[in-house]
Amino acid sequence: MKRNILTVVVGAVLIVIFALLLFVFQVRQSEVAVVTTFGKPTAHPYTEPGAYFKWPWPIQKVYKFDQRVQNFEDKFSENLTADNNNLLTSVYVGWKISDAKSFFPKFAGGSVPAAQRMLESMLRSAKSAVVGRHTLAEFVNADPKELQFDEIENEIEQSVQAQLQTNSCGIELEFLGFKKIGLPEGVTQSVFARMTSERQVLISRAQYEGEAEAQKIKSAADRQAAEVVNNAVADATRIRGEGEAEAAKVLPVFQQNPELANFLLRIDALQQTLNQRSTLIFDERTPPFDLFTGIPTSAPSQSH
Amino acid sequence: MERNIQKNGLVNLVAAVVIFIATFVLTSYVRSLAGQSASIFLGLAALVAFASWFQMRLEENERLEKLELDELARAKGGSALFDAKESEVFPARRAREQFEKFFVPGFAVLLLLLEAGGAWLLWRWIAKATTVIAPDRAMPALSLFAIFALLLFLFGRFSVTMARLENHRLLRPSASFILLGAYICFATALGIAGVQAEFPKADLYVAKGLCALLGLMAAELLVALLLEIYRPRVKGKISRPIYDSRFAGLLGQPESLFTTAAQTIDYQFGFNVSETWFFQLVKKNLIVLLLAQFAVLIFSTCVVFVDAGEQAVLERFGKPVVGGVLTPGAHLKLPWPADRVYQYRTEQIQTFDVGYAPDAQSENAGTILWSVGHAKEDNFLVGNREPVTIKDENADTNDTLKAPPVSLITVSIPVQFQINDVMAWAYNNTDPANLLQDLATRAVVHYLAGVDLNDVMSQARLEAAQTLRDQIQAAADAHRLGVKILFVGLQDIHPPVKVAGDYEKVVGAEQTKLAKILDARADAIRTNALAGALAFTTTNIASATRQRLEVQALARAALFTNQIPAFAAAPSVYRQRAYFQTFAAATANSRKYILLVTNTDDVVIFDLEDKIREDLLNLNVPSSPNNQSP
Numbered sequence: 053m054k055r056n057i058l059t060v061v062v063g064a065v066l067i068v069i070f071a072l073l074l075f076v077f078q079v080r081q082s083e084v085a086v087v088t089t090f091g092k093p094t095a096h097p098y099t100e101p102g103a104y105f106k107w108p109w110p111i112q113k114v115y116k117f118d119q120r121v122q123n124f125e126d127k128f129s130e131n132l133t134a135d136n137n138n139l140l141t142s143v144y145v146g147w148k149i150s151d152a153k154s155f156f157p158k159f160a161g162g163s164v165p166a167a168q169r170m171l172e173s174m175l176r177s178a179k180s181a182v183v184g185r186h187t188l189a190e191f192v193n194a195d196p197k198e199l200q201f202d203e204i205e206n207e208i209e210q211s212v213q214a215q216l217q218t219n220s221c222g223i224e225l226e227f228l229g230f231k232k233i234g235l236p237e238g239v240t241q242s243v244f245a246r247m248t249s250e251r252q253v254l255i256s257r258a259q260y261e262g263e264a265e266a267q268k269i270k271s272a273a274d275r276q277a278a279e280v281v282n283n284a285v286a287d288a289t290r291i292r293g294e295g296e297a298e299a300a301k302v303l304p305v306f307q308q309n310p311e312l313a314n315f316l317l318r319i320d321a322l323q324q325t326l327n328q329r330s331t332l333i334f335d336e337r338t339p340p341f342d343l344f345t346g347i348p349t350s351a352p353s354q355s356h
Numbered sequence: 357m358e359r360n361i362q363k364n365g366l367v368n369l370v371a372a373v374v375i376f377i378a379t380f381v382l383t384s385y386v387r388s389l390a391g392q393s394a395s396i397f398l399g400l401a402a403l404v405a406f407a408s409w410f411q412m413r414l415e416e417n418e419r420l421e422k423l424e425l426d427e428l429a430r431a432k433g434g435s436a437l438f439d440a441k442e443s444e445v446f447p448a449r450r451a452r453e454q455f456e457k458f459f460v461p462g463f464a465v466l467l468l469l470l471e472a473g474g475a476w477l478l479w480r481w482i483a484k485a486t487t488v489i490a491p492d493r494a495m496p497a498l499s500l501f502a503i504f505a506l507l508l509f510l511f512g513r514f515s516v517t518m519a520r521l522e523n524h525r526l527l528r529p530s531a532s533f534i535l536l537g538a539y540i541c542f543a544t545a546l547g548i549a550g551v552q553a554e555f556p557k558a559d560l561y562v563a564k565g566l567c568a569l570l571g572l573m574a575a576e577l578l579v580a581l582l583l584e585i586y587r588p589r590v591k592g593k594i595s596r597p598i599y600d601s602r603f604a605g606l607l608g609q610p611e612s613l614f615t616t617a618a619q620t621i622d623y624q625f626g627f628n629v630s631e632t633w634f635f636q637l638v639k640k641n642l643i644v645l646l647l648a649q650f651a652v653l654i655f656s657t658c659v660v661f662v663d664a665g666e667q668a669v670l671e672r673f674g675k676p677v678v679g680g681v682l683t684p685g686a687h688l689k690l691p692w693p694a695d696r697v698y699q700y701r702t703e704q705i706q707t708f709d710v711g712y713a714p715d716a717q718s719e720n721a722g723t724i725l726w727s728v729g730h731a732k733e734d735n736f737l738v739g740n741r742e743p744v745t746i747k748d749e750n751a752d753t754n755d756t757l758k759a760p761p762v763s764l765i766t767v768s769i770p771v772q773f774q775i776n777d778v779m780a781w782a783y784n785n786t787d788p789a790n791l792l793q794d795l796a797t798r799a800v801v802h803y804l805a806g807v808d809l810n811d812v813m814s815q816a817r818l819e820a821a822q823t824l825r826d827q828i829q830a831a832a833d834a835h836r837l838g839v840k841i842l843f844v845g846l847q848d849i850h851p852p853v854k855v856a857g858d859y860e861k862v863v864g865a866e867q868t869k870l871a872k873i874l875d876a877r878a879d880a881i882r883t884n885a886l887a888g889a890l891a892f893t894t895t896n897i898a899s900a901t902r903q904r905l906e907v908q909a910l911a912r913a914a915l916f917t918n919q920i921p922a923f924a925a926a927p928s929v930y931r932q933r934a935y936f937q938t939f940a941a942a943t944a945n946s947r948k949y950i951l952l953v954t955n956t957d958d959v960v961i962f963d964l965e966d967k968i969r970e971d972l973l974n975l976n977v978p979s980s981p982n983n984q985s986p
Contacts, residue, residue: 063647065651065654066647066650069654069693072693073693078673078674078693079674080671080674080675081671081674081675081676081783082782082783082786083674100675101671101673101674101675101676102673102674102675103673103674118786120783120784120785120786121784121785121786121791121835122785122786122787123785123786123787123790123791123794125794144791144794144798146785146791146835188761188762189761191737191805192737192738192739192762192805192806193739193805193806194739194740194741194806194807194808194809194811195739195741196806199739199805199806201802201805201806202802227835229794229795229798230798230801230802231794231797231798231801232734232797232801233737233801233805234735234736234737235737235762235764240735240764243762243763243764244764244852244854244855247763247764247851247855247858248855248858251855251858251859251861251862252858254862254865255858255861255862255864255865256865258862258865258866258868258869259865259868259869261869262865262868262869262870262871262872262873263872265869265872265873265876266872266873266875266876267876268876269873269876269877269879269880270876270879270880270883272880273876273879273880273881273883273884274883276880276883276884276887277883277884277886277887278887280884280887280888280890280891281887281890281891281894283891284890284891284892284893284894284895285891285894287891287894287895287898288894288895288897288898288901289898290898291895291898291899291901291902292898292901292902292905294902295898295901295902295903295904295905295906296902296905298902298905298906298909299905299906299908299909300909301909302909302910302912302913305913305916305917306912306913306916308916308917308920309916309920309923309924312916312919312920312923313916315931315934316916316919316934319934319935319938320938322938322939322942323938323941323942325942326942326943326946327942329945329946329947330946330947331946331947331948331949331962331964332943332946332947332948332949333948333949333950333951333962334948334949334950334951335950335951335952336950336951336952338950339932339935339936339939340936340939341950344950344952345952
């Protein structure tokens, strides 16, 4: 008997749970629900969280939508800027369902992917138009005054917002921003080539600046060395002159016998002249070879 | 009666083949994933039905053979016929034995391969499949699958009942498979109905379930094959076909759970385990046990455990409970589905990366170089304040001239954050983590677009991290994400790998420049030092000369003073003496030619040219000591 009661209680609990699942639906804080009765939406969507009654399927059907901000990123697509540069951009977008009743019938039972597809096509169109109105320097510029990054984002956002308001899809654009900007592969290679060329310029500059600087240093050193040596030579000349002057002080001594002094100077000069390797040709009159003239010649000579 | 069983087997075979072909064609037309899976089951059912029907025929032939031989034996008594070999006398029995010995295990292995391979291929195909059921084809497919389910159910139920009542073991495999096929067709119809009722993934989920079921059947068959090796053979006990899936039988007849389990255990152990008290107790209270287990499951949802570092949001009928942020620990709540809890890692520091995707292989490298890729890096556009004028410096390539006035850079920026407002994190955005990453990436793109390449790589680098952190925090606050940005690290910022080598070469060139300047300075020092030394030498020589001049002048004066008396005493002799002394000394080493011929007209020619090459006649031969004159 006890076992039967337990079985009945547990069975009853299960039945209650299944009944709740069939007749009650919950709307979360983050959700909004649209209930259809035989396919026709009820007057007001359920925007407040809580538990609500419904008739089981197929009489009533509940469509729940997330009313939080949903975000997606569009494709990294290529557009032409005002100064004919190809620019790749990717934009992230935050949007939310602002009017579930309008949203529900427009996207095949409230299909969020379908809504995102529509938003993406709107976004791509707006992005192409706005990118074409701006130069590349307004997207990327080291000068903050020239950069119009925020303004471009605002232009795209306003353009998409305007299209959404025109279509009244029950969607509201919350925010929009560039996630990626880049260049096509071919242009990227050109930028790499230019960056390499810039580095080559810097390499050449460093190389030749180094050589020039080295040459300057060397020539300055040479000049400085020459100055030092020249000064030294001048000093030496001066010193030698002082020596000459000092030596000249004894000349009056030689004036006591100028004949002897001159004779001594001459033989000194003769000695110094013949000091080097030299060839001398004398005749018999040159002393001491004049002695040869006083010596009798040999027999054959005599006979001659 | 035996004839009827064989007919039942044939009917099962025909039904399985026809419905297999029909489902295959139908699912190709409807593009239902569940339908494709169901057709695989029905194909397997056809194979099993064929094997069991063939085995029935062999047993029937054996039975007829035995009857005929019994008849002959009774008519003729002992005969030479019975002296022959057994294989010659009982060919049908021999054929049946050979079939059970070789074909049945082989067929079971084939079935295992088909089931396992089918499950694996089906799972891979389902994961990649993008097909969806066309709305206009859903209703006809739904109806046809319902009809197939009904037909298979009728055939299967009849066969199962026949097999159970008359204990026909060979009818059971095909009956179980066909009944299982009926339920599978019904599940497929439900999946298609789910798609029609705006549950687009219902078909996919049914397909995945069927795929898992196929895998389980393969596992069961593998276990059965392994157990068959160790099963004790009891003489006279008829063996069960290995391809008879107990799992299929259980699914086809859930009410026979205990019968199937008991048969399995008894068959495997060789005695009646199912008659023990424990088995009987479980059998009697099964419903109560299942209900109690379900009740425990429901009540287990009344307790929630929040782990350390986490917070949870408690919702009651979808509405957040006031003060319903649950901190780490155990908490009570109403059972599911009234109360639901959503847990978030709040205290835990979470990280994502901007600009790169870590690469496990290159992360193990001990050295990180600009010129070697160390992660999957993105290129960011960056401003170029003072670009080198290409026209002036390098105007030889057209491509270079066309390059836009921007540069590229790669950055690796890890961002660490913490959830500080779990309600904001949970309820303001569907995917807050992804949004935060978008905001951080946008901040980096924006920042780099407005700075100079060289600046951001050098002096602006320090302030860049702080600026980015502030910007990301501001963006997160503006979008009410409920996070605190803890750290933004500019851990790696460098030119793209393709041009990084050229940047390194510039550094090399700068070093070479410095080396040249230092070399020149070294040369200058040497030159100046030598010049100083030369100057010192020159002045010293001059000083020595001065000193020599002075001293010599004094010495000569002294000498002259002493020579004057000698000269005065004998002027001509002194002069001659002095002359000859000087002459002898001065001409000692000179070559001398003395012309002694006078008053002649001879012309004497001297060749005073220096000889370029010495000859032997010029050699001075040292005189031998022996040749010296005494």
